[in-house]
Amino acid sequence: MKILKTALSLSTPDEWKDALLYNADFREIRIDMIKSPPLEDELLNLCKKNDDDILSIATIRSEKEGGCFLKNREDWREKIDPWLNYVDYVDIERDFSGYAPEIRKGKTKVISSVHLNYMPGYDELKQIEKELRQYGDIPKIVVTPENEIDIASFIEFTVKAEKPVITSVMGEKFKRARIPLLILGSMLIYCHCGTQASKGQYHIRDVKTIINILEQK
Secondary structure, eight states: OOOSOEEEEEOSGGGHHHHHHTTOSEEEEEGGGOOSHHHHHHHHHHHHHOOSSOEEEEEOOBGGGTSSBOSOHHHHHHHHGGGTTTOSEEEEEGGGGGGHHHHHTSSOEEEEEEEOSSOOOHHHHHHHHHHHHHHOSEEEEEEOOSSHHHHHHHHHHHHHSOSSOEEEEOSSTTGGGHHHHHHTTOSOEEEESSSOSSTTOEEHHHHHHHHHHHTOO
């Protein structure tokens, strides 16, 4: 049974087959980063075919939380709608959480996410986790640590948190924390295959090398 799982973040059709090439467990389709309607249509058609066993996550990341989406809640709902019948998960930030009950009525599960530009204390992390679980199936909490003590604290939170949970860090400075978070309880790690969807992502090739070493008997 595979325990350490990867999600390949992609925004072009050219990257679709890379998920299979690198044996990713998930494709995260970063809809907010797709550069043109024709490319979005092509990615959606690939998603509709569903011709492999790789699970899919549709994400529209707001600028507020590190992405490219600048519009309002109604625009978010309109943009995510074509994907709902063809993906396994939808990433929903707290600002768009009002749409979660409707979306969860179908087959699609919700990753309830928050990306913070600071490091919360342990009690705040537990409160955030509680809020995210109220509208999502899997909470995703991404923080910005200031030092190694913050990293140790966040790893402790990840170990103790109810599962499943996804945890990660923002930025390049402490990106090394992504690996122990995966090892010690995060459901998956987000990777790239050429273009980072967020600063600090590792190339999936390098992460798979680490996982293969760790999973050797």
